[in-house]
Structure formats: C-alpha cells, structure tokens
Amino acid sequence: MGRYDTSIARYEDAKTVLAGGVSSNFRYHPLPVPLSIERGEGPYLWDADGNRYIDYVLGNGPAFLGHNPKPVLDAVRASLEVGQAFTTVHQAEIELAHRLVELIPCAELVRFDVSGTQVDQIAMRLARAHTGRTKVIKFEGHYHGWADNIFASVAPAINEAGPHNNPQVLTQSTGQPDNIRENLVVQPFNDIQVLSDTIASQGSEIASIVLEPMACNSGVIPPEPGYLQAMRKLCDDNGIVLIFDEVITGFRLALGGAQERFGVTPDVAVFAKAVAAGFPMAVVAGKRDIMEGVLSGVVHGGTYNGITSSVAACRASVEMLAADGGAIYDKVEKDGQTLMDGLKEIASRRAIPLHTQGLGQIFSTVFTENPPLLSYRDYKATDEPMRLKFIQGMQDRGVRVTARGTWFVPAVLCDEDLTFTLEAADAAAGEI
Numbered sequence: 001m002g003r004y005d006t007s008i009a010r011y012e013d014a015k016t017v018l019a020g021g022v023s024s025n026f027r028y029h030p031l032p033v034p035l036s037i038e039r040g041e042g043p044y045l046w047d048a049d050g051n052r053y054i055d056y057v058l059g060n061g062p063a064f065l066g067h068n069p070k071p072v073l074d075a076v077r078a079s080l081e082v083g084q085a086f087t088t089v090h091q092a093e094i095e096l097a098h099r100l101v102e103l104i105p106c107a108e109l110v111r112f113d114v115s116g117t118q119v120d121q122i123a124m125r126l127a128r129a130h131t132g133r134t135k136v137i138k139f140e141g142h143y144h145g146w147a148d149n150i151f152a153s154v155a156p157a158i159n160e161a162g163p164h165n166n167p168q169v170l171t172q173s174t175g176q177p178d179n180i181r182e183n184l185v186v187q188p189f190n191d192i193q194v195l196s197d198t199i200a201s202q203g204s205e206i207a208s209i210v211l212e213p214m215a216c217n218s219g220v221i222p223p224e225p226g227y228l229q230a231m232r233k234l235c236d237d238n239g240i241v242l243i244f245d246e247v248i249t250g251f252r253l254a255l256g257g258a259q260e261r262f263g264v265t266p267d268v269a270v271f272a273k274a275v276a277a278g279f280p281m282a283v284v285a286g287k288r289d290i291m292e293g294v295l296s297g298v299v300h301g302g303t304y305n306g307i308t309s310s311v312a313a314c315r316a317s318v319e320m321l322a323a324d325g326g327a328i329y330d331k332v333e334k335d336g337q338t339l340m341d342g343l344k345e346i347a348s349r350r351a352i353p354l355h356t357q358g359l360g361q362i363f364s365t366v367f368t369e370n371p372p373l374l375s376y377r378d379y380k381a382t383d384e385p386m387r388l389k390f391i392q393g394m395q396d397r398g399v400r401v402t403a404r405g406t407w408f409v410p411a412v413l414c415d416e417d418l419t420f421t422l423e424a425a426d427a428a429a430g431e432i
Helices: 005-014 070-080 091-103 116-131 178-183 192-205 227-238 257-262 288-295 308-350 376-380 384-396 415-431
Strands: 037-041 044-047 052-055 109-113 135-139 184-187 206-211 241-246 268-271 282-286 354-359 362-367 406-408
Touching: 052 415, 070 308, 091 109, 091 282, 091 308, 109 116, 109 288, 116 206, 116 241, 116 268, 116 282, 116 288, 135 192, 178 184, 184 192, 192 206, 192 227, 206 227, 227 241, 241 257, 257 268, 282 288, 308 354, 308 362, 308 415, 362 384, 384 415
Parallel strands: 135 184, 135 206, 206 241, 241 268
Antiparallel strands: 037 044, 044 052, 109 282, 268 282, 354 362, 362 406
16 A cells, blocks of 8 residues: 555545535645545644654644644633624633733734634725725735735746836736736835835825735745834834734744734734634734724624634633743744754755755745745745655655645654654655
8 A cells, every 4th residue: 555545545535525625725735635634633643544744734833732732622622611602792702802912012902803814804904994095015925815805926926926126916816806906016025125115106005014024935034134123114104004914923933923023013913823723713903093993984794703612722822822931932942943953954964955944933944056035036936846855755754844845843842753853854855
C-alpha cells in the first residue's frame, strides 16, 4: 500500500458529492491530494492511512494551542448544557468583551462574528461610514477574505500586476464584478514613499487603509522599521481609518497582537483563528466613535455571532495564553527560533537557497537567491516548484507545512518534536 492510498480514495469519493472535493478552495493541496485527517492531539495529526504528522498548518492558524486543548474543550462542554444561540446578549459574552478590551490596545469596543472574512467586511463598512468616503487602500499579497469587494491582488501574476508604484487592481475569482476596482487602491507593501504619494493625490477619497501588519499570506514579511509608524501618521494627517487585519497575527504574536508587538495602534482591528483554538469566532475591535457607527446606521448582523460555545472557547483560549504572564509566548518564540536556526544551518550545509524569515510564532521557508523578502513581488519571484518539492519531502517524513511555505508554530512542541522536524527537513533538503 502507498503512503496516501486512503486519502486519495477518499478524495475521489469526496469529489462525487462535495464541489471540488473540499469545502474551501484554500484546502486544495496537490501533495498529492488534500489529506483525509482522522484525528488531532497536541501538535500531531493522524491521517486515514495511519501516518502521523507534526502539524505546522494548524488549520491555517487556529490551533495555536495544539489540537484539542483540554481547558478549551472543558469550557465548551460546559457551555453546551446552557444552550447555544439566544439571539440576544449573555453574561459570558459581556465578560469576554471586557477581557478583550483590557488586552487589545485599540479596543474601546468590540463585536463578535464567526469568520475573518466577515469582520473585515464590517471593519471597512464602519470606516466608510465614519469618514463618508468610499475608497480602500490594500496591499499586494495581503488577504482580507474572499468577499467580492476586497478579494483583489492577493496572488496576482507579476506580468499582469502593473508597475511597482501603481499596481493594478486584479480580481482573484471568476464571478467577481469588475466595478470593485472603482473603490480599491492597491499598493506595494513596505514602500512608504509610494503610499505617501498615493495619499497626497487621493487622500480625500480614502476611507481606510487595511493591511496585514505582518504579511503572513505572502512570505511572512514583517514591516520595515518605522513603516507602520509612518502609515499611522499619514492616516492621522488625512482623516483615514487605519485597519489592522490581525486574523493571523492576533493572539499569536502577542496577547495584544501585532499592534502590541510592533507598538503601533490602529483605529480598528479584526481577529480570528488563534482567538478561539479552532472554534468559529472572530472579533472586530476599535475606537468607540468608529465602532458606535452601529448605533447610527451601520448594519452588522449574524445569527451565530456570540454563540455560547464559541464565546467559551475564546475565553478559555485567552486565559491559557495569558497564564503566567503570557509565558507561552516565550516558549513558542524559543521553539520557532530553534527551528529557524536549524533550517538556516541546513541551507548553509547543503548549499541550497533555502531562505527562512519571520518570527518564532510564524515564519516561512522559500527558495530564493535574493533574500530577504520585503514585498509580495519578492515572494512571487521565489522558486515555487522547489518549495513544493521541499514541503512534499517533509510531508512524506511526517512534517506538515502549508503549501505556500508558512509555518504556524504550535505552542505545545517538545524538544523531540523539534529534532524530528529538523531531521525531516534535512532529509527533504537532501533530495533537492
């Protein structure tokens, strides 16, 4: 029997009843197919063929605390006894909101939702209502959900992307209307001069700037020193709402997210993924005068917003992360740095252009002769076939990494896991 025979057979079966064989386009995985996973525990997954993996995908980020963290499951089980959807407010929801306002620097008020795509939508709607403007600036390679009005220039082909200082607004899906371009302005990440020039010419039309404060969807690219600070000043000077999309960075880089880590406070921020250990929970947080737009015409809805199980999961997750003064972050930072250092040593010894960059909690591996990556176009210029071969080689040896080369480091690794991971990476590099 082959290593993936059952996963392959199940995928063929899935395609007969699930459109495309998966329930999200972002679950397509050509190595060789989307794995059929049977169960998870801690940092490990087991597939239907009995293969165990150390998991650096973590559901694309949510399972920061590992799979099935007991305190979270205990809290959720308790919530099941009291009911789920009340279509009103409940005490646990209020208590969680108080806790998040304490922890998130920009949070004077919060609202709950169920997905990153949804909270990005309400954040932009609030910004437009607050400013009376319609245009939004986004950045190449940054992802803010799959809704029509913002799903653009996430992974554009370089030959279609236009000049560096004036990127084209490129839709990412068939079925999107062309007129979304009228209210979007695309910019290169980490180039404050281009952004300054754009705002100088269009600032009176710009409602908001929305960005991943660290570009986790295209190479895990941190902001250049002073970049976010300069962006904050441009927004202040021009009445623009600054929105941090912390769907990935929130509660992963620090309890207060990237805004705490980098010392720049946005007007509004959105969170999901690591906020609730895999349960459907998202948060929009921001300044009171912007958030109170929901009292004066801004509509935000959702049947499942604030259901008791997700609130319980979020509160338990936050308390696990906050325990012992946030000691878990020191552990993850150390583990991730050990992995990055080991991967750099492998690259040097093997004389291959394997480049590693990011932070301990999340980093990327790409193949490039021109490190570091500063923008999406740098990431797009890396050797994708070599990256996929490397990732396939690790998967074949029991280490699972995202196809785009992003490593989500779980908070529950042990020293043996680190050793196993680097041995698998070394062997995979040897094949290259």
